[in-house]
Amino acid sequence: MRPILLQGHERSLTQIKFNPEGDLLFSCSKDHVINVWFTHNGERLGTYDGHNGTVWSIDVDSQSRFLVSGSADNTLRLWSVQTGKCLYKWEFPTAVKRVAFSDDDEQIVCVTEQRMGYQGAIRVFNINRDGDGSNQSKEPASFFNPIGSKAVVCAFAQSPNLLITGHESGKIAIFDAKTGEEVQNNERAHMDVVTDLQLSPDRSYFITSSKDKTARIHDTRTLMVIKTYSTETPLNSAAIAPLKPYVLLGGGQDAMSVTTTSLRQGKFETRFWHKIFEEEVGRVKGHFGPINTIAVSPRGDCYASGGEDGFVRVHHFDESYFRAKPYGDLEIED
Template sequence: MRPILLQGHERSLTQIKFNPEGDLLFSCSKDHVINVWFAHNGERLGTYDGHNGTVWSIDVDSQSRFMISGSADNTLRLWSIQDGKCLYKWEFPTAVKRVAFSEDDEQIVCVTEQRMGYQGAIRVFNINRDGDGTDQPKEPTSFFNPIGSKAVVCAFAQTPNLIITGHESGKIALFDAKTGDEVLNNERAHMDVVTDLQLSTDRSYFITSSKDKTARIHDTRTLMVIKTFTTETPLNSAALAPLKPYVLLGGGQDAMSVTTTSLRQGKFETRFWHKIFEEEVGRVKGHFGPVNTIAVSPRGDCYASGGEDGFVRVHHFDESYFRAKPYGDLEIED
């Protein structure tokens, strides 16, 4: 798999995201810029300029019409994907760490940082999809502060009006988006901060990664841990490969302790694990620093990783990947 190296950021990557068709790849970074690329050849299509702080998180709606971004400049922004215009801007007292669209694109959720006397908060906004998208409600439809450990990642669950959150303590919880009540939680989902949360295509299960060196697959309804993948390095990101029983994990020691270890020791690889058997099946090297974010194309034909080194690497899977029989001779029907 010869990677395509995308050089469009000057600082470390914070999140990368494919659009639902899998033909566009969005990347955001600490250099305040959001880029969009063609996934098949790595050509840069454009940039979304406007933030003046680290862009922590981005998400794209199911029609590839709108994108949302959350940044350290304390704003949440709505963008037109087609022409790169910022359509609307919400301002908060603290940084926006994570953003996500609901399945029907009607709502967005964002997590804001706990800082300077402000509690960490979760806000849900309705999105007005009529017209050009510039007419948006200023106030959130719901706003609540999770009690206890602060939320760091979030997403809409498969049941309407439920939000999944991952917390600094390693807890995973389900909140009612309307009332802000905690419906269910798993306090011991991880032993350390949850660094990433990605849903399966049908949202019936999701994978989380954590600094406790594990990634886990959970059932969305019960929050039960279904599978655990244990590594020897803190993980920053975990993704599910569609159409194949693989999970992709990325991480590495933080940049502070990297200088004291060799590249081999730093474990800066993307690691493939078998989703069912919980066994590692392969590694892909390449980054010169921790892998901060991983995304797999919804088509299942390629994946991308973004590193602390400021590069995005896009790998298109070889023929052998599609020919491999991960279940032995058993044929799995979609």
């Protein structure tokens, strides 16, 4: 698996995202820039310029028409994927740490930071898809402050009007997006901050990674932990591979303590784990520092990782990956 190295950022990556067709890859980083790339050859298609702070999070809708981004410049922005134009800007008192589109593209959710006397908040905005998309409502459809530990990651659940959130304490919860009421929670889902949350293609289960050195798969309805993958390094990101029973985990010691360890000990590989058997099946090296974000193409033909080193590496899976029999001789029908 020879990687395609994407060099378009000057600082560490914060999130990467494939569009639903898997032909485009979006990346954002601490250098204020959002890039979009062609997946098959790593050519840069364009940039989305406008933020003047770290871009913490991005998401793209199911038609690859709109891109949404949240940044440390206290704004949430809506972009046209095709033209790179900023269509609308929402401003808040604190930084936007996580953004996500709903399943039907009608809403976006954003999590803002707890800072300077302001509580951490979750806001849901309705998206007006008529015309060019620049006519949006300034006011959120709903707004609430989760009580207790602050929310750091979130996404829409499979049922409408429900949000899944991951918190600093390691808690995972489900909130009603309209009322802000906590419907369900699992206080002990992780022992440390939840660093990433990615849903399965049908949103019936999701994977979380944490600084407590584990990644876990949870049921979306009950929040029950179904599988646990324990590693010896803090994890920053976890992704589910479609069509194959694998999960991909990435992390490494934080950047501050990296200088004291060698590359080998820093554990900067992408780890492949068997989703069902909870066994590690392989590792891919490459980054010169912790892996901050991992995404797998919805087509299941490649994955990308973004690191503290400022590089995005796109790996197209070899033929042997598709020929492997992860269940032994058992054939699984899709």
